[in-house]
Amino acid sequence: MISIVGTGRVGASIAFLCVSHGLDDVLLVNRTKEKAIGESLDVASAIPADSKFSVRGTDNYSELVGSDIVIIAASVGVYTKDRSENIDLQVKMIKGIAEKTKQYCPSAIVLIVSNPLDVLTYYFQKTSEFPRFKVIGIASSLDTSRFRYYISETLSVPQSSISNALVLGEHGDTMVPIFSGVSVGGNPLFSMIDSRDAITENVRNYWRTLRNYKSRSQFGIAKNTFDVVNAILNKKEITIPASVVLDGEYGEQNIAMGVPVKINQNGVSEIQQIKLDDTESSSLKKSSEKIRNDINSVHE
């Protein structure tokens, strides 16, 4: 069973993809019960005719029993200036959800979607004491989609011609697009742009640009989360950047941060150490410092 905790815009969009692809039974858990039931009734009409799975909504965490995957997309408020804005409330929320997850489905793989993403991934893992490779923060793959989008728009090339685009570090203003490995149509990206600044700024500010036109995003993160659920349940290994609690990788400890990982049916199977140029290495250091400061700023 796939359980989705928090069925606002993002949780409901993830539910729609999981249900309409007939991946598994889906449980929606929301603070306000009516919203969970309403969204479950809506997406239930998207169950394929040949599916053996169903969907239901509840506010009762004890129904998490039997979950193979728990996706957390709950949020107590909307940030407007920075993803870390509601950090104390969000950390309090994630700790509560971590306790319940540990109580009712201690063997589940957990995908964190709520912001501030890296901080919440860290606190979920510490509170639940789940193996660190079973708590995966999904965001850097979304940031990578946005990086690919802006390369494609800047150079007027299709995304299919772009290889090895990757964003690492914080899911926030210090995220680090990795330009040095990117090629476009087989040629290095660096041979086609004067500087990395404009694309980097656009990727970091994607959510701000979007909010000029729509209250907040939902579909990109839903697709990137669905891809991970699909890989886990269908036992297909994928390599994406995702946030994991680090234990020496990239020289970091006691934080979660977006790094390249392999994911299989058991969760993260490997953190890949990739080559970065000097600019990227120092930007990643700044990014990890920002996450560490945020973690330490929390009033528990």
Ligand SMILES: NC(=O)c1ccc[n+]([C@@H]2O[C@H](COP(=O)([O-])OP(=O)(O)OC[C@H]3O[C@@H](n4cnc5c(N)ncnc54)[C@H](OP(=O)(O)O)[C@@H]3O)[C@@H](O)[C@H]2O)c1
């Ligand atoms: N990782 C990424 O790249 C990415 C991308 C986009 C968004 N996000 C994040 O995803 C989260 C959800 O965004 P959204 O736009 O879907 O927010 P939203 O529409 O405000 O929905 C949040 C939902 O969480 C529920 N909730 C709050 N506390 C809960 C709890 N303890 N247990 C269960 N449900 C609870 C709320 O219930 P009520 O109905 O009672 O209010 C609400 O339905 C946010 O943190 C957002 O920043 C992440």
